[in-house]
Amino acid sequence: MTFTTRFAPSPTGPLHLGHAFSALLGFDLAQAEGGTFLLRIDDLDQSRARPEWEAQIKDDLTWLGLSWPEPCRKQSECHAEYEAALDRLWQMGLLYPCRCTRRDIREALSAPQEGAPIEGPDGLVYPGTCRAERAAWVGRGRPTNRTLRLDMAGALERIGVTDTRPLRFETFMQDLNDAPQNPEKSREEILSGIGDVVLARRDAGAAYHLAVVVDDAAQAVTHVIRGADLHDATFIHTILQDLLGLSRPRYLHHRLIRDAAGKRLAKRDDARAIATYRDQGLSPQELRAMIGL
Numbered sequence: 001m002t003f004t005t006r007f008a009p010s011p012t013g014p015l016h017l018g019h020a021f022s023a024l025l026g027f028d029l030a031q032a033e034g035g036t037f038l039l040r041i042d043d044l045d046q047s048r049a050r051p052e053w054e055a056q057i058k059d060d061l062t063w064l065g066l067s068w069p070e071p072c073r074k075q076s077e078c079h080a081e082y083e084a085a086l087d088r089l090w091q092m093g094l095l096y097p098c099r100c101t102r103r104d105i106r107e108a109l110s111a112p113q114e115g116a117p118i119e120g121p122d123g124l125v126y127p128g129t130c131r132a133e134r135a136a137w138v139g140r141g142r143p144t145n146r147t148l149r150l151d152m153a154g155a156l157e158r159i160g161v162t163d164t165r166p167l168r169f170e171t172f173m174q175d176l177n178d179a180p181q182n183p184e185k186s187r188e189e190i191l192s193g194i195g196d197v198v199l200a201r202r203d204a205g206a207a208y209h210l211a212v213v214v215d216d217a218a219q220a221v222t223h224v225i226r227g228a229d230l231h232d233a234t235f236i237h238t239i240l241q242d243l244l245g246l247s248r249p250r251y252l253h254h255r256l257i258r259d260a261a262g263k264r265l266a267k268r269d270d271a272r273a274i275a276t277y278r279d280q281g282l283s284p285q286e287l288r289a290m291i292g293l
Contacts, residue, residue, distance in 0.1 A: 003035025005223045007061075008212070010042045011053035014273035015060050018227065018257040021291045025176070025254060026225040027066045028293070038219055039068040044075045044204065044211055060274040064284050073219060075211055082206035085214050085244055086199065090142040094154050094243065095199065096134040097146035104129070118193060121233040122209065125195035148200040152239075156187050159242040163187050169238045172250045178228040179253035185235055197236055209236045217246040228253040257291055 007023040009015060015023075030037040039061065043049035061068075089095050100108075108127045109117040118125045126149065134151070142148075161167045166184040171177050185193070199210045206214075216224065216237075224234075231253045241248050259272070277287055 001222055002220075003030055003033035003223060004038065004219065004221050005030050005035070005225050006038040006040050006216070006219060006221050007225075008040040008042045008215070009057055010045065010048075011050055011057060012045065012048040013053060014275055015057055016257075016272045016274065017277075017287075017291050020060075020064060020274055020287060021257050021293065022226060022254065023061055023066060024064060024288065024291075024293050025252075029173070029223070029225065035222075037066065037068055038221070039066075039072045040215060040219070041072050041074040041076075042208075042211070044206065044208065046076060046204075049076070056275065060278070063278060064274070064287070073215060075215065078211070078215070078218070079205055081214050081218060082200075082211055085210060086148065086206065087142060088244060089150070089199070090148075092158070092243070093138070094151050094158070095142070095148045096131060096151060096196075097137060097143055098126075098130040098149045098196075098198070099146070100126075100129050120194045120197075121230070121236060122194065122197040125193065126197075128196060131196065145202055146200075147198055147202045149196040150199050150239075152191055152194065152196050155239055155243055156190060159239065161187050161190070161239075167235055167238060169234055169248060170250045171252060172223065173252050176254055177252055178255040179231040183231070183234070190235060190239075194232070194236060199240075209233065210240060213237050213240045213244070213246065216249055217241070217244075221249050223252065224249045225252045225254065227256050229256060 005026045007026050009019060027037045039058070041054055041057075043054070086095065105124055105126060106117070108129055109124055130149070131151070156167075163186045166186045167190065168182070168184040171179070171181065171183065174181050197209055198207045201207055234251055234253070238248060274287070
């Protein structure tokens with residue numbers, strides 16, 4: 001099995017130091033293992049994706065000394081694969097349409113009897129408002145103009161996760177993992193802390209959690225290297241891999257690059273964009289040293 005990893009940025013803004021850390025770490029590990037480093041363009045959100053940002057991503061990574069096979073996989077070109085995965089989950093009876101807006105969810109969770117809202121890896125944990133309407137869709141075709149959620153309780157039952165048989169995934173390079181070494185969650189922890197996540201959006205097709213799982217399988221990715229902020233999302237991805245019969249990669253959730261106030265960097269933080277340091281005359285080696293590589 002060839003070590004294969006990927007760096008998968010969204011072309012919605014400039015790459016910053018956090019992206020540099022993740023991309024360089026993945027490239028270095030692939031080189032050390034005689035493996036393959038892939039660049040994937042996660043451009044599902046076509047309302048924000050821009051060709052000029054995609055071009056700058058490649059320019060910045062090339063300046064850092066990275067290389068990858070071309071052409072790159074682009075999510076905007078893979079909708080048929082995502083639709084096939086959604087069809088399979090629908091036929092299993094594990095998806096249901098949801099008409100709730102983000103505002104609806106916030107208001108439902110703000111009711112006094114609900115207690116403090118819980119923030120999960122997919123945003124506020126969904127209160128299940130539309131789950132009761134699932135029966136009305138039995139025997140009907142999958143709607144393509146509705147938001148679709150995963151029936152998490154049904155999914156866990158199907159893959160055999162219980163409160164005495166937790167869900168686990170495999171990590172690697174423990175000295176570089178900024179996350180629990182033996183990650184696991186029980187059925188109750190998943191239901192209360194993650195809930196029925198969105199797998200398709202009414203106006204945009206497949207959502208991130210589904211697309212990334214399909215992409216990694218299609219590209220035979222064996223090792224996923226990404227920030228510790230995505231640690232809990234990996235439980236979602238592991239569930240989907242098991243439901244769809246896909247191989248599980250191994251995971252490394254590395255430390256995040258933060259600003260002076262301790263806040264993790266975002267694309268809007270142009271002062272720490274790779275291009276800014278390039279324009280200031282910094283060398284790739286100096287940037288590596290700056291981020292601890």
